[in-house]
Amino acid sequence: MSNNVPADLRYTKSHEWVRRNSDGTATVGITDHAQHALGDIVFAETPEAGRTLAAGDACAVVESVKAASDVYSPLAGTVVAGNAALADAPEKINTDPYGDGWLWQLTPADAAAVDALLDAAGYQRVLAESAE
Amino acid sequence: MTQQTPLYAQHVALGARVVDFGGWDMPLHYGSQLDEHHAVRRAAGVFDVSHMRAVDMEGRDAAAFLGRLLANDVRRLKEPGKALYSCMLNEQGGVLDDLIVYFRSPGRYRVVVNAGTAVKDLAWIHAHAAAFEVSITARTDLAMVAVQGPDARTLTASLWDAAGASAALALEPFFATEWSGASGPFVARTGYTGEDGFEVMMPAGEIEGFWQRLLAAGVRPCGLGARDTLRLEAGMNLYGNDMDESTTPLESGLAWTVALDTPRDFIGRGALEAQRLAGVARRLVGLLLEERGVLRSHQSVHTPEGEGQTTSGTYSPTLERSIALARVPAAARDAFEVEIRGKRLRARVVRPPFVRHGKAVIAL
Numbered sequence: 001m002s003n004n005v006p007a008d009l010r011y012t013k014s015h016e017w018v019r020r021n022s023d024g025t026a027t028v029g030i031t032d033h034a035q036h037a038l039g040d041i042v043f044a045e046t047p048e049a050g051r052t053l054a055a056g057d058a059c060a061v062v063e064s065v066k067a068a069s070d071v072y073s074p075l076a077g078t079v080v081a082g083n084a085a086l087a088d089a090p091e092k093i094n095t096d097p098y099g100d101g102w103l104w105q106l107t108p109a110d111a112a113a114v115d116a117l118l119d120a121a122g123y124q125r126v127l128a129e130s131a132e
Numbered sequence: 133m134t135q136q137t138p139l140y141a142q143h144v145a146l147g148a149r150v151v152d153f154g155g156w157d158m159p160l161h162y163g164s165q166l167d168e169h170h171a172v173r174r175a176a177g178v179f180d181v182s183h184m185r186a187v188d189m190e191g192r193d194a195a196a197f198l199g200r201l202l203a204n205d206v207r208r209l210k211e212p213g214k215a216l217y218s219c220m221l222n223e224q225g226g227v228l229d230d231l232i233v234y235f236r237s238p239g240r241y242r243v244v245v246n247a248g249t250a251v252k253d254l255a256w257i258h259a260h261a262a263a264f265e266v267s268i269t270a271r272t273d274l275a276m277v278a279v280q281g282p283d284a285r286t287l288t289a290s291l292w293d294a295a296g297a298s299a300a301l302a303l304e305p306f307f308a309t310e311w312s313g314a315s316g317p318f319v320a321r322t323g324y325t326g327e328d329g330f331e332v333m334m335p336a337g338e339i340e341g342f343w344q345r346l347l348a349a350g351v352r353p354c355g356l357g358a359r360d361t362l363r364l365e366a367g368m369n370l371y372g373n374d375m376d377e378s379t380t381p382l383e384s385g386l387a388w389t390v391a392l393d394t395p396r397d398f399i400g401r402g403a404l405e406a407q408r409l410a411g412v413a414r415r416l417v418g419l420l421l422e423e424r425g426v427l428r429s430h431q432s433v434h435t436p437e438g439e440g441q442t443t444s445g446t447y448s449p450t451l452e453r454s455i456a457l458a459r460v461p462a463a464a465r466d467a468f469e470v471e472i473r474g475k476r477l478r479a480r481v482v483r484p485p486f487v488r489h490g491k492a493v494i495a496l
Binding site: 042045065066087 | 166424425473
């Protein structure tokens, strides 16, 4: 089981990651564990720019050959952009979940909310518990 | 408590993602369902289908019994080895199961039924066999693999001696052969993928070695995930999804498997004739999604003639589009929309199969 958990990101128990960008925005995607569990991803639907999200909103969908899965917003905020490249290449979520496979970028309503998310060690513990 | 096939240890050793399928621990995939799908379309893949149940029916009345039991007519099987696809119906014409029956020799037939329905099927078969001189034997001693793909026949035959290989390679589509007495393999040129290939049955104790030799010959192990996308591309129904006891073959795209040309009194015939007389209100069609998205089972289908529902749906790896089977009002022809997460997306009605022998057979 692949469990790449970069130390510089924040995480949720529902397997999203958040990267804090230098311009004050944040980027969201699904973790390596999540993409592996879903299998070959063939379709992704990301939120449109300008949409206001509450934390926990099901705002994106990732579909593998097997099934559709909701992706929940880790943060409240306003969407800056969805990853348009996924329309033609949804498999980027499998091959580069923390890079080209990002799902959307948002401006957080509360910059400090990012710090309240799990750090890498905390997310590793979530994975370890779910494996038991 | 789930059951395991004789190949379970092989699946685990190959790192398979194992899921419960009809009460059996079966491999969903061995890493990538897409790669397994493409292997079958382009080269050769092998599926463990030992969860399916072979049932031998033998005796003076075997043909008469199957004539009563099945909607298709086993008397169409004139040559030994020939196979026939059929539904087994209840009195209401509902589909209890779909199956393949092989004519081995006069008075000897082998039927292969689905895993999830095997217990129910056997109870039904025994209940109706009493009036006939026929023995019913569930072959729990056999294991079965399906080797499918353009290279499947030659790679499989390479494992057999010259006589066995030439007998297998000489098979016409939908024929079976068997050799070296009771314990030799039973080899059929049948499958569930839309590709050429064999389905091979043999004693359970021999299947591990056979599996390993197939893999060594270059055949890729494939799981139930790829099996499902392959069968749907091939336009083949899945029991429990596309038809069940609440639907008749006439509503399931299977009218071609119902033999009404002779007065044979099979179970469910009266109900089917009444339905045909009254007019079949629903039919099963193929759908191609014309927008981005993925069709799945149980999505609402909107047509000018009324509502329907998808019964199976998937992303088609060969077409790189989304496809489905859907049960819709019989009069509906076009202007279909499928509802996905509250949005209506355009879909075009197409005649299955979608893919045959590695190629699209519908306009994209």
